[in-house]
Amino acid sequence: MADVVVVGAGISGAATAYNLAMSGVSVTLIDRWGPAAMASGWTLAGVRQSGRHAAELPLAQAAVADWEGLAETLDAPTHYTQQGNLRLARTEAHLAQLTAMVAGQRDAGLDLVMLDQAALHDRAPAIAPDVLGASFCATDGHADPHATVAAFVAAAERAGAVLRFGEAVVAIETEAGRVSAVRTTGGRIACGGVVLATGVMGNALLAPLGLSVPMVPRAVTLLRTAPVAPVLAQVVGIADASCAGRQEVDGRFRFTGAGAPFTGTLDFPQGAWIGDRRVGPRLMPKVGDVARIAQMFGALVPATLDATLDESWVGLIDSTPDALPVIEAPAAVPGLVLGMGFSGHGFCLGPVTGRILAALAREEPPNLPIDAFRLKRFATQSAPAEPLTLHG
Ligand SMILES: Cc1cc2nc3c(=O)[nH]c(=O)nc-3n(C[C@H](O)[C@H](O)[C@H](O)COP(=O)(O)OP(=O)(O)OC[C@H]3O[C@@H](n4cnc5c(N)ncnc54)[C@H](O)[C@@H]3O)c2cc1C
Numbered sequence: 604m605a606d607v608v609v610v611g612a613g614i615s616g617a618a619t620a621y622n623l624a625m626s627g628v629s630v631t632l633i634d635r636w637g638p639a640a641m642a643s644g645w646t647l648a649g650v651r652q653s654g655r656h657a658a659e660l661p662l663a664q665a666a667v668a669d670w671e672g673l674a675e676t677l678d679a680p681t682h683y684t685q686q687g688n689l690r691l692a693r694t695e696a697h698l699a700q701l702t703a704m705v706a707g708q709r710d711a712g713l714d715l716v717m718l719d720q721a722a723l724h725d726r727a728p729a730i731a732p733d734v735l736g737a738s739f740c741a742t743d744g745h746a747d748p749h750a751t752v753a754a755f756v757a758a759a760e761r762a763g764a765v766l767r768f769g770e771a772v773v774a775i776e777t778e779a780g781r782v783s784a785v786r787t788t789g790g791r792i793a794c795g796g797v798v799l800a801t802g803v804m805g806n807a808l809l810a811p812l813g814l815s816v817p818m819v820p821r822a823v824t825l826l827r828t829a830p831v832a833p834v835l836a837q838v839v840g841i842a843d844a845s846c847a848g849r850q851e852v853d854g855r856f857r858f859t860g861a862g863a864p865f866t867g868t869l870d871f872p873q874g875a876w877i878g879d880r881r882v883g884p885r886l887m888p889k890v891g892d893v894a895r896i897a898q899m900f901g902a903l904v905p906a907t908l909d910a911t912l913d914e915s916w917v918g919l920i921d922s923t924p925d926a927l928p929v930i931e932a933p934a935a936v937p938g939l940v941l942g943m944g945f946s947g948h949g950f951c952l953g954p955v956t957g958r959i960l961a962a963l964a965r966e967e968p969p970n971l972p973i974d975a976f977r978l979k980r981f982a983t984q985s986a987p988a989e990p991l992t993l994h995g
Pocket residue numbers: 610611612613614615616617633634635636637638639640641642643644645646647648649650651770771772773800801802803804805808823824825859883918919920942943945946947948949950951952993994995
């Protein structure tokens with residue numbers, strides 16, 4: 604018997620299990636593969652407030668405050684670095700778009716500025732000289748996704764969480780309408796609460812409960828190079844979100860193109876072991892996409908063109924119609940908590956998502972505003988309100 608079962612050991616679920624265990628709740632963290640096996644490993648791993656939807660901005664700002672002390676809190680490296688996010692203008696239209704964004708977000712209390720061409724190249728000499736200018740948020744940054752999720756998982760285990768990896772939850776059971784257990788590929792776990800932090804995979808478990816989060820998977824190709832000399836401290840992306848990237852602390856570049864509809868199946872095979880780590884599904888990109896993204900990012904940061912390509916993969920994004928997540932304890936199923944549909948923005952939010960989902964699982968009010976993330980909003984939304992953007 605667990606008080607709460609957290610399904611999914613991406614950053615959202617791992618951080619939730621950590622917060623629950625730290626508050627004395629008996630928690631089991633379960634993942635069909637293992638930590639960071641899906642989006643939380645596929646990610647670019649930018650930690651960004653700039654360009655956020657107004658509803659997400661308070662969460663992103665609170666998350667950045669958490670990130671600043673996270674490695675100490677978890678007593679393990681996250682490789683978090685806070686050297687800013689540059690959103691780059693290639694055209695006059697991009698400059699106008701960024702100028703408007705900077706004005707709006709400064710009004711919302713974010714320290715964001717416009718840099719002209721000279722100021723941009725002073726701050727980031729690795730950026731190609733023909734880039735016209737950029738918005739700059741000094742308090743944005745990036746982190747290592749595998750290290751961070753591993754740090755949350757290890758800290759959760761030290762605080763008493765039970766870890767079950769390589770095991771899938773196949774059903775949520777209820778008694779008199781309330782969550783009473785989960786059935787897994789390894790047995791049954793009686794519990795009073797379930798947190799679904801299942802990324803793109805969650806709807807199969809919700810359907811028998813009469814619930815569904817409107818999500819479509821979108822595919823994003825990511826390239827990663829071998830280490831090269833450090834030249835780029837910031838996360839960078841084009842204003843139209845056609846590509847984004849960063850240089851990791853060990854010198855590797857990691858960069859993506861824009862999302863595209865995913866036409867494959869979510870019925871993945873079992874995954875594999877690499878050393879002591881069980882890795883999740885590995886989706887390979889098209890050669891044409893790799894070439895196009897390499898050219899596009901190379902035109903922004905020419906040093907990447909001399910780096911050796913080390914690996915490439917396709918990451919899936921749990922994309923909702925308004926590109927905002929569902930974070931809620933739905934009244935229809937007491938004991939159930941949902942944290943999914945992060946739409947390409949959920950890595951930065953992870954530390955705060957964990958605090959919020961843990962509060963909901965304890966049936967306490969979270970101390971951050973989450974009204975905008977209720978499932979019922981989709982009942983009245985007819986058309987996509989916000990396009991998916993990937994900016995690191
Ligand atoms: C290419 C790419 C770039 C991105 N860039 C950024 C960025 O720069 N900044 C940012 O903030 N965000 C970014 N994101 C988004 C971010 O990575 C995700 O929003 C975040 O990692 C989601 O974490 P999660 O824990 O909610 O889901 P996931 O990491 O997808 O975790 C879900 C877990 O649930 C498990 N699971 C699912 N179903 C079951 C089941 N039935 N039983 C057991 N386990 C199950 C899966 O195995 C998986 O491990 C990016 C995403 C991608 C793909």
